[in-house]
Amino acid sequence: MNTSNRLPEPSADALAHSSQLIDLIRAEITQSGGAIPFSRYMELALYAPGLGYYSAGATKFGEAGDFITAPELGSLFADGVAQAVSALIRELGPDAEFIELGGGSGAFAEDALKRLDELDALPARYRILEPSAQLRQRQQERIAALDDRLSARVEWLDRPPHEPFGGVIFANEVLDALPTTRFRIHDGEVFEEGIAIDDDGSLRTARIQTDALVAQAVRGLERNLGIELPDGYTSELLPQLPYWIQAVCGGLRRGLALFVDYGYPRREFYLPERSDGTLVCHYRHRAHGDALHLPGLQDITAFVDFTAVAEAGHHAGLELAGYSSQAQFLLGNGLPERVESLLAGADTEAQYRLTQQVKRLTLPGDMGERFQVMGLSRGINAEALFATGDRRHRL
Numbered sequence: 001m002n003t004s005n006r007l008p009e010p011s012a013d014a015l016a017h018s019s020q021l022i023d024l025i026r027a028e029i030t031q032s033g034g035a036i037p038f039s040r041y042m043e044l045a046l047y048a049p050g051l052g053y054y055s056a057g058a059t060k061f062g063e064a065g066d067f068i069t070a071p072e073l074g075s076l077f078a079d080g081v082a083q084a085v086s087a088l089i090r091e092l093g094p095d096a097e098f099i100e101l102g103g104g105s106g107a108f109a110e111d112a113l114k115r116l117d118e119l120d121a122l123p124a125r126y127r128i129l130e131p132s133a134q135l136r137q138r139q140q141e142r143i144a145a146l147d148d149r150l151s152a153r154v155e156w157l158d159r160p161p162h163e164p165f166g167g168v169i170f171a172n173e174v175l176d177a178l179p180t181t182r183f184r185i186h187d188g189e190v191f192e193e194g195i196a197i198d199d200d201g202s203l204r205t206a207r208i209q210t211d212a213l214v215a216q217a218v219r220g221l222e223r224n225l226g227i228e229l230p231d232g233y234t235s236e237l238l239p240q241l242p243y244w245i246q247a248v249c250g251g252l253r254r255g256l257a258l259f260v261d262y263g264y265p266r267r268e269f270y271l272p273e274r275s276d277g278t279l280v281c282h283y284r285h286r287a288h289g290d291a292l293h294l295p296g297l298q299d300i301t302a303f304v305d306f307t308a309v310a311e312a313g314h315h316a317g318l319e320l321a322g323y324s325s326q327a328q329f330l331l332g333n334g335l336p337e338r339v340e341s342l343l344a345g346a347d348t349e350a351q352y353r354l355t356q357q358v359k360r361l362t363l364p365g366d367m368g369e370r371f372q373v374m375g376l377s378r379g380i381n382a383e384a385l386f387a388t389g390d391r392r393h394r395l
């Protein structure tokens with residue numbers, strides 16, 4: 001779907017930035033003999049050093065950016081997660097760590113630290129794994145403004161911790177930002193979607209030979225679902241997910257990993273009507289499906305197959321602690337009581353803002369049902385966090 005002509009026009013500087021990135025992508029396509037896999041395109045469009053959407057200076061989050069994530073709405077989301085894991089952090093003892101993957105603007109870290117402090121559940125260290133140097137700097141500036149007792153606990157990681165630790169791993173909207181493979185069924189065979197250069201020099205999609213790992217993964221999910229995907233069916237999968245989950249959770253000796261994102265159980269992900277996959281791009285609060293539009297200036301994401309996350313967790317030796325909608329997770333972990341106490345001391349305007357936040361976080365037509373929370377645990381029982389609305393049976 002090409003919706004580019006209905007999207008807002010970027011400034012001349014922004015266009016020049018995108019052109020630089022397109023040149024880099026073209027050079028890689030040429031070097032690779034005419035096409036690169038979509039996953040590599042997405043990696044460059046989001047993370048090419050200095051040029052990719054997450055690596056460069058775009059505002060990204062919030063009203064002035066391209067999209068709003070739950071932590072950007074206000075403190076309630078981080079409050080809710082902090083409340084949910086606070087007993088666990090206390091149980092794990094004074095060495096417990098909190099590891100946040102993909103810290104965004106730092107809003108979640110700031111609010112979660114403040115709330116964990118109030119709940120007497122501050123972790124020994126709060127570590128943020130953030131691949132974008134630009135976002136890391138924004139997070140560092142934000143954390144530096146906090147009370148020393150909080151900011152002194154925060155560290156940044158270049159890679160997942162190898163050394164064993166007990167604690168909580170948390171990721172909001174990180175899985176959807178992992179460079180995804182796009183595949184297409186053509187004449188009964190599995191091909192990968194690639195990106196090539198058109199006659200006029202612009203980027204276009206192309207069908208390319210897929211490697212055995214992707215073909216096997218597609219055939220595996222067909223077997224798993226008892227279906228045969230029809231000709232022309234195009235969708236996404238993350239063949240690297242088991243390795244990624246193993247890498248980020250490998251050091252977790254005791255504790256819980258929580259993944260929050262938009263997604264579905266596998267049988268809903270590969271529905272016949274989703275025959276062009278689940279890619280969503282965000283540019284100045286417009287969602288559309290054209291991943292080739294203005295590389296470097298827009299976010300590119302894909303929905304998450306949560307069955308695949310559960311399987312990857314299982315391969316990494318983790319238990320599936322629970323799976324629920326974001327609304328059920330927050331409502332079941334103290335959100336109503338928290339809101340009640342905040343409303344009591346608030347003026348009319350603050351009350352309105354709180355109510356709006358609750359609606360956006362929990363209403364089914366908003367983030368409440370679109371976002372899911374999955375918990376993977378090791379050495380502890382964290383099922384109580386999912387006591388309200390556990391949907392593991394749907395995976």
Ligand SMILES: C[S@@+](CC[C@H](N)C(=O)[O-])C[C@H]1O[C@@H](n2cnc3c(N)ncnc32)[C@H](O)[C@@H]1O
Pocket residue numbers: 054061069070071072101102103104105108129130131132135171172173174177178
């Ligand atoms: C959509 S943003 C979400 C940011 C934040 N969690 C929030 O909810 O506002 C995706 C974040 O994941 C980060 N990210 C991307 N790939 C990652 C990876 N492999 N490991 C950790 N973080 C990653 C991005 O740099 C960015 O901070």
